[in-house]
Amino acid sequence: MRNILAIWQRRRPPEVEATAAGGLASVMAGQPVPYMERTRLYYRALGYESDYVWATFADVPFARLQKPLAEAKIALLTTASPPDRSNVDSDRVRHVWSGLVADPPERPFTDNVAWDKESTHTRDRGSYLPIEVATELAGEGVFAGLAAHFHGIPTEYSQRKTLEVDAPQVLSRLRDDGADAAILCPL
Numbered sequence: 001m002r003n004i005l006a007i008w009q010r011r012r013p014p015e016v017e018a019t020a021a022g023g024l025a026s027v028m029a030g031q032p033v034p035y036m037e038r039t040r041l042y043y044r045a046l047g048y049e050s051d052y053v054w055a056t057f058a059d060v061p062f063a064r065l066q067k068p069l070a071e072a073k074i075a076l077l078t079t080a081s082p083p084d085r086s087n088v089d090s091d092r093v094r095h096v097w098s099g100l101v102a103d104p105p106e107r108p109f110t111d112n113v114a115w116d117k118e119s120t121h122t123r124d125r126g127s128y129l130p131i132e133v134a135t136e137l138a139g140e141g142v143f144a145g146l147a148a149h150f151h152g153i154p155t156e157y158s159q160r161k162t163l164e165v166d167a168p169q170v171l172s173r174l175r176d177d178g179a180d181a182a183i184l185c186p187l
Helices: 004-009 023-028 037-046 131-139 159-176
Strands: 073-078 097-100 149-152 180-186
Touching: 073 131, 149 159
Parallel strands: 073 149, 073 180
Antiparallel strands: 097 149
C-alpha cells in the first residue's frame, strides 16, 4: 500500500490539492468517507421512502490467486464511460465497454455516474483508471503486468442486469485477455 500511495502522490495533478477539503482529505488522512451513509441520505433527500439496497451474495465468486501476485496479470475495471458514450444504446441503456491500456482515453465520460462532486473531481483519470500507477507497480515487480484491455462497467440500478448481463460479459473479456485478477476502480 505504501508504494501505491507514494506513486499516486508523485503523479497527482495540482488541482487535487484544491479539492482535498472533503472526501479526498479524509481518505488521505486515513479517515473513511462515509459513502454508504451519504448514499442513504441522498436517496432520502430525493424522496425515496426506502433506503437503497446493496446487493449481497451468499456465494461470492471470488477465489484466491492460483499464483503469486508477482506473477499475475491484472485487469483494471472502471465505472466511467467512454468519452463518446458509445456504450449507451438507443434506449439509453449502458453496456460494458473496453479500451486498450496502451491507448486509454484522456478523459472518460463521468457525468452520468453519481459521485461526490463537492469533495472531488474527475480531472485525475488516475483516480478511477490508474493505468500509469499500475504500470509503475508492475515495473517494480508487485504484479506481472496489466491485461491488454481495461473494462468499463455500467453502474445500473438493476441487480438482475448486473448479474445476468454485465458480470458475465466482463468475466468473458477478462478471460479473453488472460487476466488472473481484476481491480475495480469505481468512481
